Amino acid sequence: MPANLTPEFIKARERFFKASTTEEKLSALEDMQSTIPKHKGTEKMRADIKKKIARFRDADLRAKKGHSSGYDHIPKEGAGQAVLVGPPNSGKSSLVAALTNAKPEVAEYPFSTLAPVPGMMAFEDVKIQLVDLPPLSEEYTEAWVYNLIRAADVAVLVLALDEMDLIDESLGDLRRMLSERHLELATEAAVGEERVRILPTRIALTKGDVVPGAAELLTELPFPGVATSVVSGAGLGDFRRMLFDALRVLRVYTKLPGRKADLEEPYTLPAGSTVLDAVRTVHREFAERLKYVRVWGSGRFDGQQVPSDHRLKDGDIIEIHVG
Ligand SMILES: Nc1nc2c(ncn2[C@@H]2O[C@H](COP(=O)(O)OP(=O)(O)OP(=O)(O)O)[C@@H](O)[C@H]2O)c(=O)[nH]1
Numbered sequence: 001m002p003a004n005l006t007p008e009f010i011k012a013r014e015r016f017f018k019a020s021t022t023e024e025k026l027s028a029l030e031d032m033q034s035t036i037p038k039h040k041g042t043e044k045m046r047a048d049i050k051k052k053i054a055r056f057r058d059a060d061l062r063a064k065k066g067h068s069s070g071y072d073h074i075p076k077e078g079a080g081q082a083v084l085v086g087p088p089n090s091g092k093s094s095l096v097a098a099l100t101n102a103k104p105e106v107a108e109y110p111f112s113t114l115a116p117v118p119g120m121m122a123f124e125d126v127k128i129q130l131v132d133l134p135p136l137s138e139e140y141t142e143a144w145v146y147n148l149i150r151a152a153d154v155a156v157l158v159l160a161l162d163e164m165d166l167i168d169e170s171l172g173d174l175r176r177m178l179s180e181r182h183l184e185l186a187t188e189a190a191v192g193e194e195r196v197r198i199l200p201t202r203i204a205l206t207k208g209d210v211v212p213g214a215a216e217l218l219t220e221l222p223f224p225g226v227a228t229s230v231v232s233g234a235g236l237g238d239f240r241r242m243l244f245d246a247l248r249v250l251r252v253y254t255k256l257p258g259r260k261a262d263l264e265e266p267y268t269l270p271a272g273s274t275v276l277d278a279v280r281t282v283h284r285e286f287a288e289r290l291k292y293v294r295v296w297g298s299g300r301f302d303g304q305q306v307p308s309d310h311r312l313k314d315g316d317i318i319e320i321h322v323g
């Protein structure tokens with residue numbers, strides 16, 4: 001819908017993007033509010049501006065009270081944490097909205113996300129945490145965004161297929177901005193030099209309903225990726241599995257002697273974990289009192305008694321015997 005924005009409004013919006021302090025942002029937002037044309041086509045934008053004003057007033061108040069207005073930490077939940085990283089308007093919030101219980105703001109104009117929004121995504125019987133982030137841009141991205149990326153287990157680069165020509169360029173820009181903050185992207189986790197964080201990375205191409213037939217493009221990407229659409233739902237299942245695989249975790253189920261296994265809720269452990277690691281996760285004290293463990297799955301036969309350094313596989317069931 002054409003919004004017929006006035007030059008005054010556009011100028012105020014520019015000021016908003018360029019503002020570096022909460023006060024400047026607030027003042028620009030207030031100017032946006034007073035200059036935006038008031039008709040049906042701007043309804044969503046007006047509601048959004050109103051919401052942002054409320055949020056910045058809140059941040060302003062907190063800052064004046066001496067609290068930080070940054071977001072330096074999102075407590076991890078579930079099997080692992082993935083952050084959504086991308087240029088403005090690429091569909092990050094839409095993915096989080098489609099895949100999790102969270103309700104981040106989705107808007108047709110860029111820079112709609114200002115704060116991180118975590119949500120839990122189900123994959124089979126595990127939950128993976130997705131964190132929606134503001135876009136990365138040379139001028140407007142605050143330091144806390146990079147801190148949250150650094151702390152995540154996996155980065156998902158989110159790029160829109162309707163700007164297909166720009167995918168290479170966007171990838172280059174993202175890698176450069178991250179690299180300037182000592183964040184390097186790789187397919188697998190690795191230990192970097194001092195201060196350098198090497199982040200396991202995946203790619204989500206979005207808006208597949210607008211530009212179908214992206215399969216070929218996927219093979220040319222520097223990291224494993226999937227093509228998605230929140231409109232048709234295409235690729236969302238693949239996205240879930242891709243993240244589970246990227247996290248490199250395994251699921252372990254427990255059973256009590258003589259009973260059926262509890263297949264409801266697995267423990268998730270790093271790939272390569274041993275029986276002893278699993279026992280410690282179940283109950284720290286069990287590790288000291290451990291007599292033996294039987295395994296269903298990766299043992300040579302079901303219920304085999306295995307040594308405590310036996311490496312587990314995804315889906316194993318363990319029966320812990322303590323003295
Ligand atoms: N057709 C189509 N549109 C989409 C899809 N995903 C997102 N969009 C649209 O793209 C626009 C931007 O979506 P957002 O999810 O807000 O994008 P974002 O990356 O969070 O944007 P910022 O927070 O500003 O960086 C909205 O108008 C969405 O409706 C999709 O799969 N198909």
Ligand SMILES: [Mg+2]
Binds near residue numbers: 092112
């Ligand atoms: Mg967003």
